[in-house]
Each structure stands twice: as C-alpha cells, then as structure tokens.
Amino acid sequence: MPIKRNNLNALYSAMDNLNIGKKDNKQKxxxxxxxxxxxxxxxxxxxxxxxxxxxxxxxEIPWVENRSHMFQLSNGAWFGCDCAKKxxxxxxxxxxxxxxxxxxxxxxxxxxxxxxxxKPKFYSNVYIVKNPNAPExxxxxxxxxxxxxxxxxxQDAMADKDDAELGVIPGxxxxxxxxxxxxxxxxxxxxxxxxxxxxxxxxxxxxxYSSSHFSNPRRMCKLGQDxxxxxxxxxxxxxxxxxxxxxxxxxxxxxxxxxYEDILKFYKTKSGxxxxxxxEDGTDYTATVNxxxxxxxxxxxxxxxxxxxxxxxPMEKEVPTEPLFxxxxxxxxxxxxxxxxxEDEEDFFARLANG
Ligand SMILES: [Zn+2]
Numbered sequence: 001m002p003i004k005r006n007n008l009n010a011l012y013s014a015m016d017n018l019n020i021g022k023k024d025n026k027q028k029x030x031x032x033x034x035x036x037x038x039x040x041x042x043x044x045x046x047x048x049x050x051x052x053x054x055x056x057x058x059x060e061i062p063w064v065e066n067r068s069h070m071f072q073l074s075n076g077a078w079f080g081c082d083c084a085k086k087x088x089x090x091x092x093x094x095x096x097x098x099x100x101x102x103x104x105x106x107x108x109x110x111x112x113x114x115x116x117x118x119k120p121k122f123y124s125n126v127y128i129v130k131n132p133n134a135p136e137x138x139x140x141x142x143x144x145x146x147x148x149x150x151x152x153x154x155q156d157a158m159a160d161k162d163d164a165e166l167g168v169i170p171g172x173x174x175x176x177x178x179x180x181x182x183x184x185x186x187x188x189x190x191x192x193x194x195x196x197x198x199x200x201x202x203x204x205x206x207x208x209y210s211s212s213h214f215s216n217p218r219r220m221c222k223l224g225q226d227x228x229x230x231x232x233x234x235x236x237x238x239x240x241x242x243x244x245x246x247x248x249x250x251x252x253x254x255x256x257x258x259x260y261e262d263i264l265k266f267y268k269t270k271s272g273x274x275x276x277x278x279x280e281d282g283t284d285y286t287a288t289v290n291x292x293x294x295x296x297x298x299x300x301x302x303x304x305x306x307x308x309x310x311x312x313x314p315m316e317k318e319v320p321t322e323p324l325f326x327x328x329x330x331x332x333x334x335x336x337x338x339x340x341x342x343e344d345e346e347d348f349f350a351r352l353a354n355g
Pocket of ligand 1: 069082083084085091092093094095118
C-alpha cells in the first residue's frame with residue numbers, strides 16, 4: 001500500500017526534528033555572516049585601510065562583545081566555555097584561577113596551573129576602503145572581529161590628549177563617518193571619525209598589529225579611480241548605512257550560557273577530572289593564602305609571563321564540540337610582549353591569515 005503524501009511529509013518533518021546526522025547544524029549557527037578576514041601577503045604583511053561604522057539604525061552601540069575561555073586540557077582535548085564575568089556572574093574557570101593565585105601566589109607554579117584568562121571578541125561594522133591583498137573587498141561593508149589590542153586603540157583614539165605643543169587634542173569618535181567640517185561635528189552632535197590603518201605583520205606567535213593606527217580625522221572615504229581616497233557624498237553614505245549589519249544577533253545572551261554546574265560537569269566529561277579537586281582539603285582558597293592579598297582572577301599582570309604550552313592546532317583537528325568554538329592558538333607567550341598584543345595575536349582569523 002503506497003504511503004500517503006501527507007504521511008510522507010510528516011515523516012520527513014519528524015526525521016528533521018530528530019536532528020541527528022546533521023553535524024554541521026551547530027557549526028553553522030556559529031558562523032558569522034559577512035565576517036571580514038584580512039589576507040596575509042606573500043611578504044608576511046597586510047595593510048587594510050578601513051572605517052569603523054556607526055551602529056545599525058536599530059541598535060545603539062557600534063560593537064558587541066562575546067567573552068570566553070578556551071584552553072587545551074592535559075589529555076589534549078580543547079575546552080571552551082563562555083565567561084559569565086561579563087555579566088558579573090560567577091564563572092568556574094575564573095574562580096579556579098583566583099584560587100590558584102591565592103594558593104600558590106605570584107609564582108611560576110601558579111602560572112603553570114592557571115587556565116587561560118577569558119578573551120573578549122568584539123564585533124563592529126566596517127567599510128573596507130583599501131585592501132591591496134584582496135581588492136574585491138574594497139567598497140564593501142563587513143563585520144569585523146577583533147580583540148583587546150584593537151579595542152584599546154579605539155579607546156585611546158576616543159580620549160582627549162594633552163599635547164605639550166598643541167594643547168588639548170580632542171579625541172575622535174572612531175565609529176563616526178563625519179569629518180571635522182561636517183555639520184554634525186560643527187554643531188557638536190557628533191565627533192569626527194578617522195580611517196583605521198590596520199597593519200598586520202606575521203610573527204612567530206601570530207600577526208603583530210602594533211603599527212596599526214587611526215589616521216587624521218576626516219570624512220569617510222572611498223577609493224577613487226586613481227587610487228586616491230575620495231570623500232563620500234551624503235547619498236553614498238546613505239547607501240553604506242543601508243548595508244550595515246545588526247550585531248545583537250551575534251552577541252551571546254545571558255540566558256544562552258551554561259550554568260556554573262553545567263560547566264563543571266562539562267569540564268569533568270572532557271578532562272576526566274574535577275576542576276576544583278585540589279582545593280577540597282578544607283582550606284578557604286577564596287581568601288589570601290600565600291599572596292599577601294586576595295587576587296582577582298583576571299589581574300592582567302598575574303597572567304603576564306605565564307609559561308604557555310606550545311601547541312600547533314591544525315584547523316581541521318577535532319575541536320570542542322559543545323559549546324563549539326574555534327580552536328584557540330596556544331602560543332608560547334613571549335615575556336616581552338604586552339598581554340594585549342599577545343591576546344590579540346591569538347585571534348582566530350589572525351591565525352588563519354598566518355597559516
Ligand atoms: Zn571566566
């Protein structure tokens with residue numbers, strides 16, 4: 001007896017709902033539409049002139065942040081979880097680190113035991129003005145993923161500067177497309193923006209971005225026929241505005257996070273060990289033990305110079321399945337480099353660019 005059509009539909013629908021054999025589903029949901037990735041040249045460098053853009057008309061803040069931990073376990077598996085500290089909620093990994101600092105003090109022993117500090121990933125809309133390594137991206141709007149180092153440059157650019165010769169040099173709004181002579185700026189409604197020259201130089205631990213900088217404040221530009229930058233008309237800015245991405249949809253929401261207990265369970269499943277096993281001797285490691293002061297889990301200077309295991313992580317290698325993250329690069333942290341630069345170097349796209 002032939003199966004009835006509507007039953008067949010129900011069958012397919014039920015099969016779909018099983019959600020098995022579709023390994024890619026989860027992965028796809030973490031893929032970010034319109035993400036810009038710089039292309040490293042044969043000379044081991046890239047230079048991209050870009051403009052950070054204002055927020056999408058439906059949103060207020062021109063960036064979002066996701067915060068997570070990612071590190072390799074002693075059994076070689078990768079472990080990743082979101083960090084609830086972003087919401088000032090307790091995070092087991094941060095708690096573990098605080099206890100380690102309190103138990104061992106500011107020692108190499110502690111540094112060898114702490115798990116990687118949380119890392120922020122910021123996302124903003126950008127317009128690619130000039131990108132010689134991938135000219136097809138020029139004139140287009142993308143979402144840019146960036147880390148602490150670039151966010152710090154944005155922060156610095158926003159601050160007024162005291163110059164011995166020139167007096168106070170007002171900060172810019174890196175997310176503005178206006179120039180100093182535009183109405184909105186003259187009326188004091190907005191500040192001028194500037195192009196960002198993003199320079200990446202291949203290094204042994206990933207690209208170095210330290211020579212990146214904001215140029216002088218000016219109205220948003222496009223690349224002209226002759227290769228020179230041409231300021232955009234109001235109509236052209238309207239077109240760019242219509243192409244802005246929303247960002248809220250890539251921001252992890254608090255109710256999407258695993259609970260504290262779930263993260264502990266997940267850790268045990270992946271590592272075979274209890275995260276807090278070594279603290280179960282009755283001592284209160286939330287307070288000072290050897291350090292002279294109670295430390296916060298994310299004091300930057302505590303992590304600085306932390307010896308890191310070097311691990312080459314081929315991109316195709318098995319990575320944590322739940323929650324799914326890109327495999328983070330565990331670079332040997334050079335003691336001379338700043339934490340920010342090193343953190344940023346670990347960005348996934350940067351590593352991709354680095355091969
Ligand atoms: Zn945390």
